[in-house]
Amino acid sequence: MNFRTIPVSAWLGIISASLFAFAALFAPLIAPYGMSEIVGDVWEPMSAEHLLGTDNLGRDLLSRMIFGARTTLAIAALATIVSFTLGAFLGMAAAVIGGWADQVLSRGVDLLMSIPTLIFALVVLSVMPANIATLILVMGILDATRVFRLSRAVAVDVNVMDFVEAAKLRGEGRIWIITREILPNALSTLVAELGLRFIFMVLFLSALSFLGLGIQPPEADWGGMVKENKDGIIFGIPAALIPAGAIAVLAISVNLIADWILNRTTDLKGGRGGN
């Protein structure tokens, strides 16, 4: 890989996404104040002491943004991992095994997808104990349906190739066929999808927090911060817009990276001997 071939748009994405990741990793070191420390008046404007001002309880907004990045990114990442592991494995298994197993899994996924995700998540989360593990699992499982469809579709195509038939004739088990024959050929598509799904997770988590079913206060997370500060908008206080803007910038930057990866893999397919 050559750094000079990475397009400008991808560089922008990489740089801003790494900034977010850096803030999340080293939150306690770079945040000027504590996460839930009340350091001033309610909704103070931006100043040298409080770069982004303070929030509805007088906490430093910049510090909460930094700690919020940590929660938001970590939970979105964990949920994406759950969704991918589950979705990709089941999707490929459905394609390789076929028949009844495929029918049961695919129709189950159809059923789950036919219920609006947000409403389904709201119902489940209001019934289940409100902790982070439940949140991650619910988000992961609901999102796994999308990954399942994609990986099944890719795997069905790969599964009919002669080299998979050759492996079956050799007597290889299904685990080998899925992990060694199909997965490497589906990986580029899945990696590109990974970026998109991660963004959807961030948006999903923010929506849940905004509705009060995601991260519980006093923990900071961007969606929750929009909720806490939304009343300020009436008084012309921009505190709610800052976390909202951060969500948008993160979404765009990860998308730029995903686009570049997708382009790169399609280039490779066309570039090898032209067949």
Added chain:
Amino acid sequence: MATDPADEQLLDIRDLKIGVTVREPGKPPRDITIVEGVSCTLGKGKVLGLIGESGAGKSTIGLSSLAYGRGGVEITGGEVFVNGRDILKLSRADLNGFRGREVSYVSQSAAAGFNPAHRLIDQVIEATLEHGLLNRSEAEARAKELFEALSLPDPDTIGNRYPHQVSGGQLQRVMTAMALCPKPDLIVFDEPTTALDVTTQIDVLAAIKKAIRITGVAALYITHDLAVVAQIADEIMVLRDGETVEHGTTQQIIETPKEEYTQALVSVRSIIHEEKQPSQTPLIRMENIVAGYGRGPAVINDVTVDIYSGQTLAVVGESGSGKSTLARVLTGLLPPRSGQSTFEGRPLTNAQKDRPLDDLRDIQMIYQMADTAMNPRQTIGTIIGRPIQFYFGVTGKALQDRIAVMLEKIELPSDMANRYPAELSGGQKQRVCIARALAAEPKVIICDEVTSALDPLVADGILKLLLDLQKRENVAYMFITHDLATVKAIADSIAVMHLGKLARYGTKTEVLSPPFDDYTDLLLSSVPEMEIGWLEGVTASRKMQSAGN
């Protein structure tokens, strides 16, 4: 326009250079030369055969006579005169008037060349109407004459059909009619019979030849098959890597080729294989096999064949004859509806997933398309090494050694082990597939059209390798092919399949000696021979018509 056509050459290509810019991701663009200074001329009504292997630049040269470059290909130098004017200097508007009127094109895949949504007649006369040469009823009348000239059945009504309603051979002839309809001076035929069955090929070839004679059109005939071009061309130009190797009359090229490369092309498939006699007990016996897909009709019906240890059974037939299905039954991928296979005297489990590992190891398979038969994300070492690791549990250094031995057997350098399939040529890929099959140390290898996708010289090398390996490893082959020349080269016994049944079965000598049944006669007589005038002799003496194709 030419002043006096009789004095002028119709087509005059001078020092043609064609290149393409390759843009690989992550690398600066670089220029590749496809054609390097080729010159030739063609008189009115003459046929020039362009012959060469894939990548020789023959299609590119053919298309240059339409001033066209496919897929980013650019004509970088030289001149192409048609009827005395340099078509490379024509404006876009002039080219539109020129293409399809003075020069037209017949492609390899007629099925892909026709729009499935329109009737044949509308597509055949489209160019003629577009150029305003004839009115609709005159054009239709001309199309019908051409259908007649091309020996198409029901010339008056066949034009009302849609492309999927006629056979592949018929479609190829309709495409020829389409090219002839605007009364061009020159037609470029780009491998028009390559995708067809052997018995269909000669009908189409005869039809094209007849149409050329009747209409007096000149033609560039592009093919990789010297025997085919010998039937139709007045002159032959042999190309290799974008350069002219040899150019002469058909007779001179076939009978007294000067260059070494031409000699190799002419003498290809001259492998002499001495037939072995069947031993007492067969290694594999497939008895009264009936098989089909889903609830559909039986694709193979009551077929009984034997495969002997260390010998080759060739299964021959056209597409749809059931030969590949027979292989699927043997592999267990398609359990038969009735009938039984036995392996070394004991019954072989029908379904592949129920077979013991040793049976799986003993029956290996090599595919037609080496491209799709290898996982593009695995190295050659992994591809060859996996059967060794899987069946024999060999790992580490010992495995690397075994892989090196396998590579040596297939005559590839041992550093190939770290490369990926995309970096190999077609012939090398097929060799790797052979090594993968052989690595399992099987008793029988099913070879499904393993040489069909390869150039003749490369295919020849693969056949020689297979024969050589058979001698050393005593492995049996079930060799599925539609190519009788291949069969003659390697078979010990032959099963001729027709419409799912065995048309003829026996040792090579028995099957290839008269008296023949009608189908075998048709099949044998359809294999083009490198002999001028062969086509006329054959079409006159055939016992059976090839189903109106």
